[in-house]
Amino acid sequence: MFANFDFDVIRRSLGFLFLDGMTFTMMLTGLSGLGGLIFGTLIALMRLSGFRLLGRIAGLYVDLIRSLPLVLVIFWFYFLVPYIGQWLTGASRPVHVGAFVSSLVTFIMFEAAYFSEIMRAGIQSISKGQPAAAQALGLSYSQTMRYVVLPQAFRNMLPVLLTQTIVLFQDTSLVYVVSIPDFLGAASEVAHRDGRLVEMYLFAAVVYFVISCAASFGVRRLQMHIAFVR
Amino acid sequence: MNYHWNWRIFWEPAPSGTGTYLDMLLSGLVLTIETAIVAWIIALLFGSIVGILRTLPSKTASRIGFLYVEFFRNMPLLVQLFLWFFVLPELLPEAWGLWLKQIPNAPFYTTAVGVGLFMSARVAEQVRAGIGSLPRGQMFAATALGLTTAQSYRYVLLPMAFRIIMPPLTSEFLNTIKNTSVGITIGLVELTGAARSMQEFSFQVFEAFTAATVLYLLVNIVVVIAMRLLERRLAVPGYITGK
Numbered sequence: 503m504f505a506n507f508d509f510d511v512i513r514r515s516l517g518f519l520f521l522d523g524m525t526f527t528m529m530l531t532g533l534s535g536l537g538g539l540i541f542g543t544l545i546a547l548m549r550l551s552g553f554r555l556l557g558r559i560a561g562l563y564v565d566l567i568r569s570l571p572l573v574l575v576i577f578w579f580y581f582l583v584p585y586i587g588q589w590l591t592g593a594s595r596p597v598h599v600g601a602f603v604s605s606l607v608t609f610i611m612f613e614a615a616y617f618s619e620i621m622r623a624g625i626q627s628i629s630k631g632q633p634a635a636a637q638a639l640g641l642s643y644s645q646t647m648r649y650v651v652l653p654q655a656f657r658n659m660l661p662v663l664l665t666q667t668i669v670l671f672q673d674t675s676l677v678y679v680v681s682i683p684d685f686l687g688a689a690s691e692v693a694h695r696d697g698r699l700v701e702m703y704l705f706a707a708v709v710y711f712v713i714s715c716a717a718s719f720g721v722r723r724l725q726m727h728i729a730f731v732r
Numbered sequence: 733m734n735y736h737w738n739w740r741i742f743w744e745p746a747p748s749g750t751g752t753y754l755d756m757l758l759s760g761l762v763l764t765i766e767t768a769i770v771a772w773i774i775a776l777l778f779g780s781i782v783g784i785l786r787t788l789p790s791k792t793a794s795r796i797g798f799l800y801v802e803f804f805r806n807m808p809l810l811v812q813l814f815l816w817f818f819v820l821p822e823l824l825p826e827a828w829g830l831w832l833k834q835i836p837n838a839p840f841y842t843t844a845v846g847v848g849l850f851m852s853a854r855v856a857e858q859v860r861a862g863i864g865s866l867p868r869g870q871m872f873a874a875t876a877l878g879l880t881t882a883q884s885y886r887y888v889l890l891p892m893a894f895r896i897i898m899p900p901l902t903s904e905f906l907n908t909i910k911n912t913s914v915g916i917t918i919g920l921v922e923l924t925g926a927a928r929s930m931q932e933f934s935f936q937v938f939e940a941f942t943a944a945t946v947l948y949l950l951v952n953i954v955v956v957i958a959m960r961l962l963e964r965r966l967a968v969p970g971y972i973t974g975k
Contacts, residue, residue: 566945569906569952571913574924574944581937585735672808678917686811699818707811714806 508698512705515692523688524709526602530684531671534609538670539663541610542617547647549622560618567615572676579608580680601682605674613670620662624655661725668717672710685709741936742943753930753940760926761947767844767912767922772905774848779855784885786856787863797856804853809914813846817918843915843922851908858900862893895966902959906952923947 512519548560567575583604587597628651636646656663675686683691686706693702742754750756786797804812817838821829835841866889874884894901913924921929927944931937 566949569910570945570948571910571924573913573916574927574941574948577924577928577931578941578945581931581941672806675808675810676914678810686808700822703811703814703819707807707815710808710811711803711806715802718806 507701508696509701511692511696511698511701515688515702518692519685519688523683523685526683526688527671527674527685530602530605530609530674530677531667534606534613534674535667535670537606537610538613538617539621541614542619543621543652545614545618546621546625549618550625564615564618567612568619572612572673573679575612576605576608576676576679579611580604583607601677601680605677605680605682605684608677609670609674613666616666617663620659620666621655623662624659625651627658628654657728661721661728664721664724665718668714668721671717672714675710735938737939738936739939741934741939744934746930747933748929753934754943756930757923757926757940757943757947760921760923760944761951763840763920763926764909764912764922764924765951767840767847767915767920768905768909770844771848771851771912772908774845775851775855775904775908778849778852780859780890782852782856783859783863784890786860788881797860801853801856804850809847809850809911810917812850813842813914813918816846817842839915839918839920842918843912843920847908847911847914850911851904854904854907855901858897858904859893861900862897863889865896866892892968895968898959898963898966902956902963905959906955909951909955910948 545560545564548556549564551557570578583599584596586607587593587599588595591597632650632654633646636650641649674684677684678687678690681687689702689706693699742757743752745751746753746756748756750759782797782800785793786801788794807815821832823829824832832838870888870892871884874888879887912920912922915922916925916928923944927940930940930943934940
């Protein structure tokens with residue numbers, strides 16, 4: 503079945519695939535996971551703040567992003583980010599933004615919506631007595647959040663947050679639609695250059711599969727560990 | 733911003749020769765809906781089978797279900813579509829591969845099947861969770877009444893389980909609709925693809941994507957309302973969703 507396949511093409515392109523492609527994918531996953539978590543937590547706090555208008559705006563943003571396909575959101579930001587850059591810097595023309603920054607902005611804005619729902623559930627899972635006790639100790643709202651509520655919410659939601667990060671890792675492959683060289687993009691480039699689609703796509707599939715499997719196995723272990731401690 | 737807005741672009745003829753740009757977007761919308769429905773049927777069918785497999789007492793059955801779910805969950809959808817579209821025809825015997833490559837509308841079928849199988853793993857997890865959430869007494873009672881395993885599932889467990897998982901299934905259906913947009917990578921001109929080609933032909937980036945955004949929002953709203961009505965009709969009085 504594999505008689506006329508050339509698996510040596512994988513060995514020859516390993517450097518390009520991992521040093522360029524996978525580094526891009528991992529950096530994008532890590533940084534947008536972190537950014538998404540920070541913005542997501544802020545959005546969750548806005549929704550739970552009790553200020554009607556703030557909550558409404560945050561809710562609309564989350565609902566909007568969550569009803570759009572990621573591919574469309576990638577297109578949106580790919581064309582929008584240069585204009586945002588122009589607006590931020592006050593330049594006279596749309597700013598040229600690199601592939602990495604453009605996709606980083608996209609994924610942070612996109613993931614923030616999903617992470618905010620997780621953090622909101624986490625914050626709501628903290629019993630009312632906790633913030634009440636914090637207030638009784640004289641902590642301000644931001645101190646209550648910073649030292650009492652958020653650390654517990656984060657800890658309770660850690661497995662869900664990590665699972666969402668695995669989804670994010672897989673989703674970053676969609677930057678393919680704007681020809682950004684992530685891991686899959688690199689594999690695809692080699693595949694088309696050498697006419698080795700089957701070998702390269704099979705290899706890419708195996709790599710994604712192994713990484714995701716290992717990561718979700720780790721999350722499951724962590725979950726058992728946390729459940730045991732509680 | 734020195735972007736040149738032109739909202740009348742939708743009524744101008746598209747170079748594809750099939751009417752205006754608006755027609756182009758609407759035919760993309762129709763294709764999105766068609767692909768999503770075929771994919772959803774596949775996802776529900778396979779997802780239910782695999783979800784049930786995972787709850788059966790047999791070790792082998794639940795092992796098979798587990799492997800199925802892990803296989804489809806641990807690869808990006810895009811990679812799965814590439815596997816079905818580019819790799820599968822080369823691995824099959826030559827005659828079959830040739831037949832696969834010559835199917836008309838290959839991007840449509842590939843996307844529908846690819847997204848369907850991808851989503852089936854998620855549906856399977858919901859079905860398993862739904863069955864698992866039922867009190868164990870239900871299965872015992874069914875057995876005590878003399879029902880076989882198949883009958884217990886058919887008449888006791890599944891009717892309850894599917895009602896319980898209606899809300900998560902709704903969001904999985906919405907995900908299915910959204911995921912059909914990945915078909916753009918193998919040449920399916922669904923809604924996102926139509927907006928993308930409109931942008932390439934007319935250079936009116938933001939009008940094209942705004943229109944697609946509005947259409948996706950409308951589809952979402954329709955689905956959510958329809959599912960809420962369905963949920964209300966199917967609700968068991970006094971049980972979770974039954975108010």
